[in-house]
Amino acid sequence: MRGTPSSDDAASVEGEPAPDSGASDRAPAGSSRDVAYPAELERELAGIVERHLRLRPVRSDDAERLVAFHSRLSPGSIYRRYFAVRPLLTAQEVSHLTQVDYVDRLALVVVDAGAGDAIVAIGRYERIPATTTGEVAFVVRDDFQHLGLGHLLLDQLAQAAWARGLTKFSAVTLRENRGMIAIFEHSGFPVTTSQRDEEYYVSFSIDPAERRHASPALDPSSAE
Ligand SMILES: CC(C)(COP(=O)(O)OP(=O)(O)OC[C@H]1O[C@@H](n2cnc3c(N)ncnc32)[C@H](O)[C@@H]1OP(=O)(O)O)[C@@H](O)C(=O)NCCC(=O)NCCS
Numbered sequence: 001m002r003g004t005p006s007s008d009d010a011a012s013v014e015g016e017p018a019p020d021s022g023a024s025d026r027a028p029a030g031s032s033r034d035v036a037y038p039a040e041l042e043r044e045l046a047g048i049v050e051r052h053l054r055l056r057p058v059r060s061d062d063a064e065r066l067v068a069f070h071s072r073l074s075p076g077s078i079y080r081r082y083f084a085v086r087p088l089l090t091a092q093e094v095s096h097l098t099q100v101d102y103v104d105r106l107a108l109v110v111v112d113a114g115a116g117d118a119i120v121a122i123g124r125y126e127r128i129p130a131t132t133t134g135e136v137a138f139v140v141r142d143d144f145q146h147l148g149l150g151h152l153l154l155d156q157l158a159q160a161a162w163a164r165g166l167t168k169f170s171a172v173t174l175r176e177n178r179g180m181i182a183i184f185e186h187s188g189f190p191v192t193t194s195q196r197d198e199e200y201y202v203s204f205s206i207d208p209a210e211r212r213h214a215s216p217a218l219d220p221s222s223a224e
Helices: 060-071 075-082 091-098 149-163 178-185
Strands: 043-045 053-057 105-112 118-127 133-140 168-174 192-196 199-205
Touching: 053 149, 060 091, 060 105, 060 118, 075 133, 105 149, 118 149, 133 149, 149 168, 149 178, 168 178, 178 199
Parallel strands: 133 168
Antiparallel strands: 043 053, 053 105, 105 118, 118 133, 168 199, 192 199
């Protein structure tokens, strides 16, 4: 969850078609693959708040929206997301966070269509090299927290990751981050946890067959 970007993995978003989904190609991948923007992950979010919210994959033209989103986060939210005081994102970080390959690195954003498509929440995974595990991280704008967007992002990310050959999610969060921990514990996935110092480690299979129940924040009408 610390989400420290590296400089060498900004990926192109153009090129080859998306790979087939399904368990048969669930193999460790060592490098990012270039794929097209996955429009099938877009959702209209009805019934979460009385706003016109949309969920969609992040795009490389989201850089300014991401900077604006970050500028509206409270210091506490930034600290819980990055484990550091980070009032501004560097250009390199913005590039890393908005340029993904949609397979090994995927971010979903929730945008407020009634406010110029302002980003109000982001969830992402990054495949840990040579594994089928994705490390996940989430951040929701303070005025949109506690509305179920965290649950929704985990749910949609897990489905997308499973379709792209990942089998597990892992995360590191702060022990005091009850909201984030509640999302994992109430997700229906078989979560295992451990703690060290102030950090809380979470790991779980994202196999839909192992999920005990759907996300509590989702009903079929809210993501169609
Ligand atoms: C953690 C975070 C992503 C949760 O997103 P969210 O949209 O507010 O979460 P949801 O509305 O889906 O609620 C998640 C659960 O946490 C609970 N919760 C939310 N805030 C809480 C708080 N401050 N204390 C205790 N529980 C809280 C909710 O009741 C809900 O519980 P449920 O599982 O019983 O429904 C969001 O608060 C956030 O962005 N925080 C700052 C960044 C951060 O902490 N990122 C994660 C670690 S890197």
